[in-house]
Each structure stands twice: as C-alpha cells, then as structure tokens.
Amino acid sequence: xxxxxxxDQRKALLGAAxxxxxxxxxxxxxxxxxxxxAATEIANRTLAAxxxxxxxxxxxxxxxxxxxxxxxxxxxxxxxxxxxxxxxxFAWEFIRGHGYLVTGHRILRLLPPPDAAGRFAGIxxxxxxxxxxxxxxxxxxxxxxxxxxxxxxxxxxxLRRILxxxxxxxxxxxxxxxxxxEWRLMVALGQHSRLIALADAEQRIxxxxxxxxxxxxxxxxxxxxxxxxxxxxxxxxxxxxIVVFGNDVLTGANVGKDYTHVRxxxxxxxxxxxxxxxxxxxxxxxxxxxxxxxxxxxxAVLVKSRDMMLQVSGYFGSAGRLPEIPHDVxxxxxxxxxxxxxxxxxxxxAAHSDDLKARLLGDVIDHIRGRNxxxxxxxxxxxxxxxxxxxxxxxxxxxxxxxxxxxIDAIATGRLGLVLTGDPEADWLAAxxxxxxxxHDKLKQVADDARFIRLLxxxxxxxxxxxxxxxxxxxxxxxxxxxxxxxxxxxxxxSTRAWTGINVMTIHKSKGKEFDEVIIFEGSRTGRLLxxxxxxxxxxxxxxxxxxxxxxxxxxxxxxxxxxASCTLLF
Numbered sequence: 001x002x003x004x005x006x007x008d009q010r011k012a013l014l015g016a017a018x019x020x021x022x023x024x025x026x027x028x029x030x031x032x033x034x035x036x037x038a039a040t041e042i043a044n045r046t047l048a049a050x051x052x053x054x055x056x057x058x059x060x061x062x063x064x065x066x067x068x069x070x071x072x073x074x075x076x077x078x079x080x081x082x083x084x085x086x087x088x089x090f091a092w093e094f095i096r097g098h099g100y101l102v103t104g105h106r107i108l109r110l111l112p113p114p115d116a117a118g119r120f121a122g123i124x125x126x127x128x129x130x131x132x133x134x135x136x137x138x139x140x141x142x143x144x145x146x147x148x149x150x151x152x153x154x155x156x157x158x159l160r161r162i163l164x165x166x167x168x169x170x171x172x173x174x175x176x177x178x179x180x181x182e183w184r185l186m187v188a189l190g191q192h193s194r195l196i197a198l199a200d201a202e203q204r205i206x207x208x209x210x211x212x213x214x215x216x217x218x219x220x221x222x223x224x225x226x227x228x229x230x231x232x233x234x235x236x237x238x239x240x241x242i243v244v245f246g247n248d249v250l251t252g253a254n255v256g257k258d259y260t261h262v263r264x265x266x267x268x269x270x271x272x273x274x275x276x277x278x279x280x281x282x283x284x285x286x287x288x289x290x291x292x293x294x295x296x297x298x299x300a301v302l303v304k305s306r307d308m309m310l311q312v313s314g315y316f317g318s319a320g321r322l323p324e325i326p327h328d329v330x331x332x333x334x335x336x337x338x339x340x341x342x343x344x345x346x347x348x349x350a351a352h353s354d355d356l357k358a359r360l361l362g363d364v365i366d367h368i369r370g371r372n373x374x375x376x377x378x379x380x381x382x383x384x385x386x387x388x389x390x391x392x393x394x395x396x397x398x399x400x401x402x403x404x405x406x407x408i409d410a411i412a413t414g415r416l417g418l419v420l421t422g423d424p425e426a427d428w429l430a431a432x433x434x435x436x437x438x439x440h441d442k443l444k445q446v447a448d449d450a451r452f453i454r455l456l457x458x459x460x461x462x463x464x465x466x467x468x469x470x471x472x473x474x475x476x477x478x479x480x481x482x483x484x485x486x487x488x489x490x491x492x493x494x495s496t497r498a499w500t501g502i503n504v505m506t507i508h509k510s511k512g513k514e515f516d517e518v519i520i521f522e523g524s525r526t527g528r529l530l531x532x533x534x535x536x537x538x539x540x541x542x543x544x545x546x547x548x549x550x551x552x553x554x555x556x557x558x559x560x561x562x563x564x565a566s567c568t569l570l571f
Contacts, residue, residue, distance in 0.1 A: 027236025062512035118370030153188035164192030179210025308527030344483030
C-alpha cells in the first residue's frame with residue numbers, strides 16, 4: 001500500500017470503535033480513509049471467520065471508483081473481506097432470498113427502470129401503481145427495494161442478526177442522499193452492526209428523490225456516533241482554489257472575487273452557431289490538456305438539463321465554422337435501453353410479417369411512453385394511446401399516425417428481406433439502419449437513442465450470448481429477451497468505465513465522478529442554473545448543485561453564462 005499521510009484526527013478514526021460519522025467536503029478523502037479504516041479493522045482481526053465489511057454507495061460509477069481505490073488501500077490478502085456494492089445491488093440480493101416473507105410471492109420478477117417508465121407514463125400516483133404491480137403481478141420495481149428490505153428487517157429480529165453476523169461493519173457512502181426508506185434500512189442494520197456514515201451536507205442535491213436536510217442530525221440522535229469532520233480539506237484538487245470557489249458559492253461570497261483555477265465568463269450570442277462559446281472553450285481546454293499531460297486526460301462539459309445536454313452533444317458532432325469534437329455523452333438510460341430491446345426484436349425476426357409488425361408497434365409504443373423516464377407530454381401520451389387502441393383492432397386516423405404506421409410496415413418488410421451473417425455487430429447495425437431510414441419523428445428518436453447503446457463491445461456477455469444463439473440454430477430467436485437480460489445485468493454491474501477524453505452530461509450525472517477539467521455551460525432559456533422566479537428552496541438547491549459541478553474538477557473549472565442573462569449566482 002502507498003504511504004498515506006495521517007493527521008491526528010485520521011489516526012483517531014482508525015482506532016475508533018462504535019458507530020462513526022465522517023463529514024467532509026468534495027475531495028476531503030472520506031472514501032480513502034474509510035477504506036483504510038476497513039483495512040485496519042481486517043488487520044486487527046475484528047472480523048470472525050466468514051464475516052465481511054460491507055461498503056455501500058448509490059451510483060455504479062462511484063462503486064467502480066471505490067473498487068479501484070480499494071485495490072490501492074487494502075492489501076491483496078484482505079480484499080476478500082470487504083464487499084463493495086450499490087444500495088440496489090445489496091437490497092436485491094437480500095430480497096431475492098427473503099422477500100417472500102413480506103410479499104407472499106415465492107418468485108419475484110424485476111421491473112427494470114425503462115419498463116417502469118413506460119408503465120408509469122401518465123400515472124399520477126406511481127407509488128400506488130408500484131405497490132399494485134408487486135401485489136397482483138409479483139413485479140418488483142427498483143424504487144421498492146429499500147422499503148421492502150427495511151420491512152423485512154423491522155419484522156424479523158432473526159434476519160437482523162443474520163445480516164449482522166455476515167456484516168458486522170457497514171459503511172454508507174453519500175449518506176446525505178438517503179431517502180426515508182433507505183434511512184429505515186440503516187436504522188434496522190444499525191441495531192447489531194457498526195455503522196460508518198460518510199456525508200457532506202452541502203452535496204445534498206437529491207431532495208427530489210427524498211433526501212432530507214435533517215438526515216445527518218437523525219443519524220447523530222439515533223446512534224450517538226463519534227464524529228470526525230474533515231471540513232474543507234481538499235485532496236482531489238489540492239493546490240487549487242476550486243473547492244474554495246465551490247464553498248463560497250454556498251454563501252454568495254464568490255461574487256466579485258477572482259480565483260486562479262476557476263474562470264467565470266459571460267459569452268455573447270452568435271446567431272449562426274449559438275453554442276459556439278462552449279465549443280471554443282472545449283477546443284481550448286483540449287489543447288491545454290494535451291500540452292500539459294499528453295494522452296489520458298479527462299474533460300467534462302456539465303449542463304443543467306437533459307435537453308441542453310442533447311443540444312450540446314448534437315452540436316459537438318457537427319462541423320461548421322468550428323470542427324467536429326469527438327465526445328461521449330452520458331444520456332439517461334431509458335431511451336437507449338428501450339431502443340436496444342426494439343433492435344433485439346428486429347434481430348429476432350418473426351415467421352410472418354404481421355407478427356413482426358405487431359411486436360415492432362408494441363416496442364415503439366413502449367419507447368414513446370418510457371424514453372423520458374415516464375415524464376411524457378400530453379401529445380405523446382395521446383399518440384401512444386391511439387397506437388395501443390390500434391393494436392387491439394382500432395382504426396388509425398390522421399396523416400401523421402398513418403405515416404408512422406407506414407414506416408413501421410417498411411421496417412418490418414425490410415427486416416424480412418434482410419440477410420443476417422451471424423456477426424452480432426454487423427447484424428445489429430443492419431437492423432439499426434432500417435430504423436435510420438424512417439422519416440417519422442418518433443422513429444427518428446429511436447434511431448437517435450440507439451446511437452448511445454454500448455452493449456456490443458467484444459467480450460461482452462450480450463455479444464457472446466447472441467453468437468451462441470446463432471450457432472445453436474442459425475438465427476437470433478430469443479434476442480429480445482437476451483438484450484433485456486443484458487440491460488438488467490448492466491444495471492447491477494459496477495461500471496469500470498474510464499472517464500477519459502471529452503464527456504457531456506448533466507450536473508446530477510456528474511456526482512461522484514472526477515475530471516481533470518470541467519466546463520459548466522448555462523443556456524439563456526433552457527438549462528438555467530437558477531430559474532428567474534426562484535424561491536428560497538430553489539436558490540439553495542441551485543447553490544448546492546453548482547458547488548457539486550465546480551468541484552468535479554481536479555485542475556480547472558470554467559463556467560460559461562450568457563452575457564445578456566447572466567446567472568445571479570456568478571455575478
């Protein structure tokens with residue numbers, strides 16, 4: 001293990017017993033010291049035979065980073081004694097073995113988020129629908145994982161003891177983001193296991209999913225932990241004033257001040273290429289990063305909204321007055337996942353054209369309803385309803401809907417005439433091209449989402465399964481189910497993706513990630529950091545969100561805001 005400089009507070013933490021609360025800002029080293037604490041507990045033989053330390057975090061990307069860090073901080077012989085997982089991954093393993101005790105269902109089927117988004121489109125009370133699907137259809141949605149796990153533990157002292165025997169020490173990362181059900185789960189686990197909570201109250205940007213400002217105080221009241229506060233220590237961007245700027249944003253102290261490693265710039269409007277300021281900034285940053293470090297650098301372009309992310313990505317992919325910029329975009333998974341299932345259905349094919357058209361129509365309906373996470377507008381909801389009625393024998397009226405059905409017929413006819421090769425990548429692209437040729441907006445959206453699918457790289461399980469299916473019968477029968485299975489496995493996996501090169505994403509998607517440089521781009525109408533009629537709560541959330549965005553950088557942050565509508569958080 002590399003040497004780690006330990007202050008007196010960190011040394012005290014390594015020797016502390018009982019429940020612990022570790023506080024600190026971005027880059028203060030909470031994760032690192034937690035892993036060293038785990039290694040110390042293992043070395044001190046705190047664990048009995050077969051016991052492990054459990055380390056839970058929210059995002060797969062964060063878990064992957066923790067796994068990589070554990071290889072540095074935990075000796076090889078001790079690594080088998082720590083289990084690093086997402087909250088969802090841990091809860092599903094627990095529910096899969098014991099969920100029948102509270103649901104009455106011996107077999108539970110998972111409802112993946114893309115499928116859930118389509119089912120809940122237009123439904124006001126999603127919670128009630130989730131409960132109904134579980135009760136009547138044995139379908140378990142991800143949003144019920146924490147609550148169901150908490151129910152099990154609250155009702156069964158024996159299960160609490162069993163889990164404590166397996167995991168006598170549990171580390172909760174990003175504790176400030178826990179919702180009520182996740183908090184109930186922690187309380188139940190903490191009755192017999194030692195809890196170590198890692199938190200930063202100022203990174204609480206998930207109040208919309210139930211994170212509560214009172215959560216840290218509740219932990220202190222419930223468990224009376226020993227508290228370690230690393231405050232404003234900064235190991236991620238040490239030697240810069242990035243964290244200083246981020247902390248100043250919380251109070252407005254940044255306005256009127258200059259910072260060496262943070263540049264705030266008002267950009268002008270260019271009618272022919274209104275997004276050119278962010279492309280200029282990226283081209284300059286790319287040149288600077290190549291000059292300073294060669295290959296292996298990372299740059300994130302962070303925006304507030306999904307629409308702005310797609311606009312920026314589309315503009316980067318085009319060449320005009322400024323050159324095209326190769327980049328990756330971290331898009332919400334629902335659209336690409338539903339597009340992937342649709343393409344899997346095309347690969348699978350059908351014996352008769354009518355069967356293929358019917359399945360394709362169903363997949364198009366699912367895509368319309370679910371691609372935006374179930375947040376569907378009235379026009380799309382009405383269109384999906386009309387198409388569903390047509391599935392059941394109803395007529396199709398209107399030129400736009402008739403044109404959509406004509407495109408679906410053309411895709412089905414094209415697929416029946418397609419000669420497949422047995423090479424999954426080539427055949428996947430051939431099926432995708434059938435969609436690319438469609439003219440209807442809804443099928444163009446499928447084609448756009450399909451470009452973000454990253455499941456067919458060499459060596460992936462999906463590729464191998466498709467090859468095996470072809471070798472077994474010379475076709476891709478069952479491909480749709482194979483794709484669905486791969487997507488579900490991907491949801492539970494700890495992504496080991498390296499965030500190199502240029503990456504475009506929303507600020508919320510950047511949480512838990514690190515980059516050499518960050519460019520935050522604010523639009524003038526969409527993608528505003530703070531809306532014009534903001535109330536006090538909106539202002540607080542905007543400050544917290546901007547702080548998270550700024551502190552993703554290790555070396556430099558650039559913030560771009562329009563000169564004619566500059567963000568009040570910045571000037």
